Amino acid sequence: MNAEEAWQELLTHAEWSQGPWLGWIFAEAEAPLELLRGRLTQLLKERDEELRLLRPSTAEEANHLLENLFAAQMLERGGVWLTLVGRDAAWEQAWRRFHHLLNERRERLMRHLRGPLIIVGPPGWKEAARDAAPDLWTLRTVLLELDPIPSPLPFSPMPLHLPADADAPDPELAAIAAERAHSRRRPAAEAEARLDRARGLLAQGEARKAHLEAERAFTLADSDLLRARALAM
Secondary structure (H helix, E strand, C coil): CHHHHHHHHHHHHHHHHCCCEEEECCCCCCCHHHHHHHHHHHHCCCCCCCCEEEECHHHHCCCHHHHHHHHCCCCCCEEEEEEECCHHHHHHHHHHHHHHHHHHHHHHHHHCCEEEEEEEEEEEHHHHHHHHHHHHHCCCCEEEEECCCCCCCCCCCCCCCCCCCCCCCCHHHHHHHHHHHHHCCCCCHHHHHHHHHHHHHHHCHHHHHHHHHHHHHHHHHCCCHHHHHCCCC
16 A cells, blocks of 8 residues: 555544554555654644654664663553664564564553554564564554555766756745645645655755655655656655
């Protein structure tokens, strides 16, 4: 499924669920995950709840995920979005270990959790999660598997002196337009606004940020033309 389809399913559960609920999301690209997390954060904020982020930066940190999850008030302020960024064997071992230990402590988890626990990993690790935490897996409310996003064309090396782009959109104004389109549930308009923001960021030399905006636009695009523009960023 694409990011918008995933959001609609996530939104349905978030709006109707009371108390604790579990979800797994499997995806390769970072941009649609950030889109989903941002929207869920905003939804919970409107209820005076939080969505706390757990994102270990090393496999060693990932081995201590359970302790961090059960840290004071981590589970009692709304929800937790937990994601592993690594892909090698050490990270996968940490993923399996976390699920095994969490499965053993599932009753404690459900007793203290006040909102969603969203666990995010790469597509190839779904079976590992299911096998390591079979009891917890049966309690899941949401299981989302996002479509892979084709890699955008690589950026060409930038010259030392870029000509000024006098027509480049203002990134901040484009961000406001994107949020307005999102609130009105107009994904194509949001994609257009995000492409404008990407263009403005490029003009400011923010290539990485522009790349992320283009990826977000790609997930929202409803036409081949918009997708092609996103890929060309």
